[in-house]
Each structure stands twice: as C-alpha cells, then as structure tokens.
Amino acid sequence: MSGEAKRPTQAWGNTFDDFDLDPVASSDAITERMRELVEDAEPDARQAIRSAWEELTVHPKKRILQALTTFVDPEPEVVAPPTRAPSVKAHAAPIDEPVLSLPLTELYETLGREGLLPSEPSGYVTIASDPLLKE
Secondary structure (H helix, E strand, O other): OOOOOOOOOOOOOOHHHHOOOOOOOOHHHHHHHHHHHHHHOOHHHHHHHHHHHHHHHOOHHHHHHHHHOOOOOOOOOOOOOOOOOOOOOOOOOOOOHHHHOOOHHHHHHHHHHOOOOOOOOOOOOOOOOOOOOOO
8 A cells, every 4th residue: 555645636536545445444444544644644634634534434424435436446357258158049930839748858859959949058967968867
C-alpha cells in the first residue's frame, strides 16, 4: 500500500479506493491504516483523512455503500466466453406419437438419431452408457 493519501480525481470518488483500503477490513484495521496515513500526511491533508476515517468507522450505512461501490479490479482479465453446446436441428420434423410412448432409453436414442439432441454432450454420460441404468 502506498504511504500517501490521495483524493479522487473522479467525481464519484470512493473512500476505500482513494486511501487504498480493503473494503472488508475491520474498523480497527481501517483505523490503523488511517493513523499511518495521518502520520505521513501534510497538515492540510490530515482533516480530509480524518473525515474519511469518520465516514468509514462512525457511519455504518455510508461504510456499506462505499464498500459496495468499491472497484476491486477496474480492469479485470478478459477471458474467452465458454463454448456453446452443439446445436440441435432448428427445424426438425414433428415427432410421431408412437415415438413419445417409447421407454426413456429408446426415446433418447431415437431423438439422437433424428438430430434432435446434441450429438456429443460433453461432460455428460448418455443414458445408454450410464452404469447405474445397466443391469
């Protein structure tokens, strides 16, 4: 943590961000950090640090609002979106009624042959290969 206190350049400044404080820190930890900042601060900056300390330790509602609006990581690492499941046929023919009366395992196999189910459900066990359903 830096040894000097800075006030925000943005209009929406956040006390936790401005003074490099942990938003889940206890009142004692906040007091200790603010005490360190006051010791290193110029005389004219000490009142701003004291006001910020009071806001975080004396006013619980303000502290919670400040903690909720803290930006822990304003530039998060960009990650690739998850891959999509294989698509099924969008315009499949209507299913015959006799097919709907099939036992579940046969229904699943029939729907798979017709292309109405993903061909390779990654990470899932098919009904036909499920060891719990085998005799």
